[in-house]
Amino acid sequence: MTPTTLAFEQFPTDALMHVTQRPPAVFVRGLGSWLWDSTGHRYLDFVQGWAVNALGHAPAVITDALVQQSGRLLHTGPGFHNDQAIGLAAELTRLASLDRVFFTNSGAEANEGAIKLARKWGQLHRRGASTILSFGNSFHGRTLATMAASGKPGFDRLFPPVLPGFVKLPYNDLDAVEAAIDGHTVAVMLELVQGEAGVIEADAGFVAGLRRLCDRHGLLLIVDEVQTGVGRCGPLFLHQGLGLRPDIVTLGKGLGGGVPIGALLASEAVCCFAPGDQGGTYNGNSLVCAVARAVLQQVARPSFLAAVCARGEQLAQGLAELSKRHGLGAVRGQGLLRALDVPDDGAATIVDALRRRADDKRPGLLVNAARPGTLRFMPALNVGSGEVELALAMLDEVLAELTLSVG
Ligand SMILES: Cc1ncc(COP(=O)(O)O)c(C=O)c1O
Structure with missing residues (x-):
């Protein structure tokens, strides 16, 4: 298994073509809604491979399909x-x-x-x-x-x-x-x-x-x-x-x-x-x-899709409350594809602060700045209700800190 204590600077990223700005973290492991970087910090992942990992990271059903089919x-x-x-x-x-x-x-x-x-x-x-x-x-x-x-x-x-x-x-x-x-x-x-x-x-x-x-x-x-x-x-x-x-x-x-x-x-x-x-x-x-x-x-199971709708509503309601509390903008989207408008083209600053929150004790949160003034949330479709609550709590905390630091 990849060692979990390598600092970002120890990875030779210069060999990659520079096609996008990536944050200084190297991810080495994932499970469900969680990702771990090479220093052992953990992150609640509401990007999920850009709305790709429908079942989260390393789901057993995909591991099984890969193992069985690769042997066949x-x-x-x-x-x-x-x-x-x-x-x-x-x-x-x-x-x-x-x-x-x-x-x-x-x-x-x-x-x-x-x-x-x-x-x-x-x-x-x-x-x-x-x-x-x-x-x-x-x-x-x-x-x-x-x-x-x-x-x-x-x-x-x-x-x-x-x-x-x-x-x-x-x-x-x-x-x-x-x-x-x-x-x-x-x-x-x-x-x-x-x-x-x-x-x-x-x-x-x-x-x-x-x-x-x-x-x-x-x-x-x-x-x-x-x-x-x-x-x-x-x-x-x-x-x-x-x-x-x-x-x-x-x-x-x-x-x-x-x-x-x-x-x-x-x-x-x-x-x-x-x-x-x-x-x-x-x-x-x-x-x-x-x-x-x-x-x-x-x-495709009806109960799975019903849970997507329920978690989506939970996320949208929570975002609407945060928007009201912190004086932010509109909440848009359906299911587990949601957006929140933020003032002053502040999306990248918020994304950065949520990620940097990760340390040896606290997790960070990964979200996407779809536009300079828009945060986008694309969690795993099987995200838990407690994980949605945790994401909202982290966002609440960071929004409060950013307001304080601006004030
Ligand atoms: C609506 C839509 N179409 C097409 C694409 C391109 O897909 P891919 O990146 O797999 O080529 C994307 C990727 O974000 C998308 O959102």
């Missing part, structure tokens, strides 16, 4: 069937009420596949139409096509030239969508909650209106459930909670509970890939499919 069959390659991919496809299409699936290694790759599928469908059914309408502040991934689909400010300037064929519209503005539809349009693509944008929810009326517009104009509705899917927001898939019938759904994050897998699901009428159109060496890998089956078996 790891990988056959995409040119052969394997029993785990077939089993997962059957389960996932049944649960999502869609007809076919293509497995990927990430959420971005699932969205990349959705864009390709829509373009191919446009060639076959809409005289070559290929334009996809997507939304301001959306996030669909970091491949070149999914960056072009995303409305994240600044993405368009990073790696020009930007892939053409995307039109960005204001979120929750149905008139803008209607006005943008023309003969080149093939699909509308959206997140039902924009997680990276700071947990911004789509209005139910907007979503229902999008379906009507797509039906009227013969367009595809692509729903990116990479973050909202697999129980994160309460229902197994958020589109089901909204009574929405998408043509294409993409998944990632929680599906693998910590191992890399994504999925592109579509209705039969849309499944127009021909052999050779789409693929990838690791797609449908037996090991990750076995894990995803184990995750779904837990998360």
